[in-house]
Amino acid sequence: MRRGWFLPIAAVLGFAFLYAPIISLVVFSFNESRLVTVWSGFSVKWYGELLRDPQILGAAWLSLQIAAVSASIALVLGTLCAVALVRFKRFRGRTALAGMVSAPLVMPDVITGLSLLLLFVTMESFFGWPAGRGMLTIIIAHSTFCMAYVTVVVQSRLSDLDLSLEEAAMDLGANPVRVFFDITLPIIAPALVSGWLLGFTLSLDDLVIASFVSGPGSSTLPMVIFSKVRLGVSPDINALATIIVGIVALGVVAATVIQLRARPRRARA
Amino acid sequence: MTSLAEIEVRPRQRPWSVLERGLRTAGLSGRALVIFAPALWLTVFFLVPLAVVFGISLATKQFGRPPYSDLLTFAEDGTVQLTLHLSNFIRLFTxxxxxxxxxxxxxxxxxxxxxxxxxxxxxxxxxxxxxxxxxxxxxxxxxxxxxxxxxxxxxxxxxxxxxxxxxxxxxxxxxxxxxxxxxxxxxxxxxxxxxxxxxxxxxxxxxxxxxxxxxxxxxxxxxxxxxxxxxxxxxxxxxxxxxxxxxxxxxxxxxxxxxxxxxxxxxxxxxxxxxxxxxxxxxxxxxxxxxxxxxxxxxxxxxxxxxxxxxxxxxxxx
Structure with a gap:
């Protein structure tokens, strides 16, 4: 195998491009000066400022609640959808279901947000529900697009699954529901965990859809960040970003280590 | 780990058996339910909204709540009038x-x-x-x-x-x-x-x-x-x-x-x-x-x- 110089250099430059802005943001979150880009000394005062900001804390709490509930709803619906698509090979409307569940993956956020808002407004004028917009409407919107991601993750795990285990359980007289809970569910559990986490992260991150479907008094964390960032740099947002990057980095590193340990050592040629 | 004896003694008391019996008495097969729940959710919160967007794109802006004109208006003599405005789409091209x-x-x-x-x-x-x-x-x-x-x-x-x-x-x-x-x-x-x-x-x-x-x-x-x-x-x-x-x-x-x-x-x-x-x-x-x-x-x-x-x-x- 040829070991040229081009690939390593390109890869190093590429990773530098991916990480330089994030690293500089983390570094300047510890800067004393209000000027985010001129170093004037180490300080953690922006973290203190962040923890004393009721608007950011309130929005963060609201976003965490919305993300947890949306990810859970999406997990249930997405798993059902994946089971239907992988296990029931033929049923009427299969193509339609497959199309509907994968479309939100690539649908531009502005369209999803606008269409759900118009739906909620129309429903309210016909049925009186949902009364006004806020946490509930954001949860419905987030569950819908997170469900698409859960379906993809669970679907790929389910289609790799060895069918003989389920068949053996059936032969031993277990009914399909019992087979699902006793055999299938434990095997696909890692996919369920990553599906839920993916949904949680995506919900926590969404600005555009939430801006459309939220109501007065229910500003999520990204909405608050966006309105602050729009006015220019603010050091407390750097501090917030550092905390988020730290949590995500810990999570991803832990997941990779667990995955590497769990993988059986395969003989390599 | 559950011992073998335990499985043989009380398999029926597992919650999913109850769930399944419940579904059966309701006249629903589990399979239909698995397909129905996500299909219904996606229809209501993905497909219908796109139809609503299309409908409202044929209305026109007006002041009030909601800020657009009705497509269907019901007159007192029982006639229904459908008003479609193509002006929005014409504007997109012009x-x-x-x-x-x-x-x-x-x-x-x-x-x-x-x-x-x-x-x-x-x-x-x-x-x-x-x-x-x-x-x-x-x-x-x-x-x-x-x-x-x-x-x-x-x-x-x-x-x-x-x-x-x-x-x-x-x-x-x-x-x-x-x-x-x-x-x-x-x-x-x-x-x-x-x-x-x-x-x-x-x-x-x-x-x-x-x-x-x-x-x-x-x-x-x-x-x-x-x-x-x-x-x-x-x-x-x-x-x-x-x-x-x-x-x-x-x-x-x-x-x-x-x-x-x-x-x-x-x-x-x-x-x-x-x-x-x-x-x-x-x-x-x-x-x-x-x-x-x-x-x-x-x-x-x-x-x-x-x-x-x-x-x-x-x-x-x-």
Whole structure:
């Protein structure tokens, strides 16, 4: 195998491009000066400022609640959808279901947000529900697009699954529901965990859809960040970003280590 | 672990047996329910909303709540009148603002996709050629930004590129610059490439890691130079990965709102931003709906292309 110089250099430059802005943001979150880009000394005062900001804390709490509930709803619906698509090979409307569940993956956020808002407004004028917009409407919107991601993750795990285990359980007289809970569910559990986490992260991150479907008094964390960032740099947002990057980095590193340990050592040629 | 005896003694008391009996008495098969629940949810919260958007795109703006005209009006003598306004769609084709926003979105997304491909391909290929611990570590470094907040990454980039930002401070140390980067189309290109690069790398990696090295060796043995091997072996075999990665960058970039509004200038017209302003600044809901419908038409073709490419891969792997 040829070991040229081009690939390593390109890869190093590429990773530098991916990480330089994030690293500089983390570094300047510890800067004393209000000027985010001129170093004037180490300080953690922006973290203190962040923890004393009721608007950011309130929005963060609201976003965490919305993300947890949306990810859970999406997990249930997405798993059902994946089971239907992988296990029931033929049923009427299969193509339609497959199309509907994968479309939100690539649908531009502005369209999803606008269409759900118009739906909620129309429903309210016909049925009186949902009364006004806020946490509930954001949860419905987030569950819908997170469900698409859960379906993809669970679907790929389910289609790799060895069918003989389920068949053996059936032969031993277990009914399909019992087979699902006793055999299938434990095997696909890692996919369920990553599906839920993916949904949680995506919900926590969404600005555009939430801006459309939220109501007065229910500003999520990204909405608050966006309105602050729009006015220019603010050091407390750097501090917030550092905390988020730290949590995500810990999570991803832990997941990779667990995955590497769990993988059986395969003989390599 | 449950002992064997336990399973034999009380299998019926498991909650799912109760669940199943309940479903049976309700006259529903479990199978129908598994399909029905997600199908109903998606119909109500995905399909119907798109129909509503289409309906309201045929209304016209008026003051009041909701801020658009009714399509159906019921007169006292029992007649129903259907009023459809095509004016919103006509405006899309005649007003230079919308036409330019469309063409500009497509142009910006297409160029950014090509740049992301040129940067992402060598990275994906490099990772795919690495051996085990390093391959996973590098892959993790690609995935990490993907889990970090999109909004915060765009913000990080703006801190990097602004007038008194990191790059200009660096250049200033050598007596160069400052270069104006923020609020230009250039910043939007950089923003799209930066935020969507992991979406380009991952499908390319998945494809390139399956490449059989024996093919490359055979090509080299037959006397092909490395670049020739790349062009006639590696590149053609990686086309499915290229298509998937490009579509994952191109499609969402077309409707992008955050990047043009935080990094672009007032002149950076992109269709997602036009829709947002139409809705929030002008409260013209019917016009915003018409823009959404037209945007759907633009993204549907690449979506179908991607679906086809994916189906082809699934078929071949079977």
């Amino acid at each position: 007003d230079a603002l919308y036409v330019n926003a469309y063409l500009n979105s497509i142009k910006i997304s297409a160029i950014a996709t090509v740049v992301a491909l040129l940067i992402g391909y060598p990275m994906a290929y490099f990772i795919a050629r690495m051996n085990d611990p390093w391959r996973n570590i590098l892959l993790m470094l690609v995935i990490l930004p993907f889990w970090t907040s999109f909004l915060l990454r765009v913000y990080a980039l703006s801190g990097f590129m602004r007038g008194n930002g990191v790059i200009n401070n660096f250049l200033g140390a050598f007596g160069l610059g400052p270069i104006v980067m923020m609020q230009t189309d250039f910043a939007v290109y950089v923003g799209i490439v930066y935020t969507y690069l992991p979406f380009m790398i991952l499908p390319l990696y998945t494809n390139l890691v399956k490449l059989d090295e024996a093919l490359l060796e055979a090509s080299a043995d037959l006397g092909a130079k490395p670049w020739r091997t790349f062009l006639s072996v590696t590149l053609p075999l990686s086309i499915p990965g290229i298509v998937a990665g490009s579509m994952l960058v191109f499609i969402p970039a077309i409707g992008e709102f955050v990047i043009p509004s935080l990094l672009g200038g007032p002149g950076t017209l992109m269709i997602g931003r036009v829709l947002w302003d139409e809705f929030f600044a002008n409260t013209n809901w019917p016009r915003a709906s018409a823009v959404a419908i037209a945007m759907l038409v633009v993204v549907v073709v690449p979506i179908m292309l991607m679906q086809k490419a994916q189906d082809a891969v699934v078929e071949r792997d079977k």
